[in-house]
Amino acid sequence: MRVSTNQMFMQSSTYMARNESDLNEQVAYLSSGKKVLTAKDDAVSYGTLTGYKDELSNIDQFRRNIVQAENRNSLIEGSFSSAQDILNQVKTTFIQANNGSMSDDDRAALGEQLKQNLKQILDIANARDETGGYVFGGYQIDKQPFLLQPDNSVVYQGDDGIRELKISKSVEVPLNQSGNEAFLKADNPIGDFVGVYNTNNSGVSVNRAVITDRGNYVDGSNYTFDFTDVNNDGNLELSVTDNGGVNLTTIDPYVAGQTVAFNGMEVNIDGTPLPGDQLELAPQEDVSVFQTIKDAIDWVSRTGTITNTEQHAVDYGHILSDINASLNHISTRQGEAGINLQLIDSQSNFHADNELLMEQGRSVIEDLDFATAVTQFEQSKVALQAAQQTYATLQGLSLFNYI
Structure with missing residues (x-):
């Protein structure tokens, strides 16, 4: 077979180009530290590697969400802790005010202290997060949720919205608590109603009033309890009427402490x-923390001679019960934030373990064995140098060298 000079040049050039390409690929592997750069390196491994990287990217996003969720729930938990401290101060002051030896000036001073406590807890309820949004406003993050009125009542301007953030593919955690749930819905210690005392010469008080049968209960109605001695025989008669004056039940004789049952209700x-x-009994399932403090302020701030000491004592007992209910409620809300923080911590640990597994899988497929890669690089370099020398030798060949 006859080999032309042109054919020899072409073969040498092709061989040299191939070796130079191999060397460039080795440089790319060494500079990146990876052995799989594109699908052509290993199609199956590249697909698996993409899955690992997607999962690691998700974990990174979830971790950023976890930081945000942890900050918000830590703020909420701290807010409720401060609110508990203030309510304990309210309770201490209120108990202190129940002292018959106190003067009007003394009670006025305690009333001012309670007003300061009200403003303090209002500041907590209007807390903002790191972005400037209101924590307890529901979805209304740009509107101040609670407004103090001249009569010391508080108006809520937020809603019941709960904003949640995904901290894993299947787990969402709340970023807020609505002000309605947080501060306005403590459980009524009496039950489902509140007592309104029109005439109370004996000092009686409603201990328990609950709905036991929703099917027979007439929603929204007020009920009036009248105690009389119609027969002048020393026996009490109790009649219960609704808003329209319709008699619902009559107990004759009424025995102190007995349970009064009617229209799906039980009252003690x-x-x-x-x-x-x-x-009267008016429907009221919840107790407002703010209204409770306002009631305490009003009770403490009464001046002059108390004309109905029995009713004054009854009011004191109800307000103290409402303060305790508010404390229990705030403690429960704080506990909910604590549970969220535990969930966040648990999910953070899960992501850390999962990230380690994903990184190990990714490393096995992608990370370069530098010892082997350097050896291959040196071999490719030697091959290229040999090809270059061969090409240079061929370029120098001429028949004139043999004449």
């Missing part, structure tokens, strides 16, 4: 009523 009254005593 403490104390021994006197003829002429009258009270």
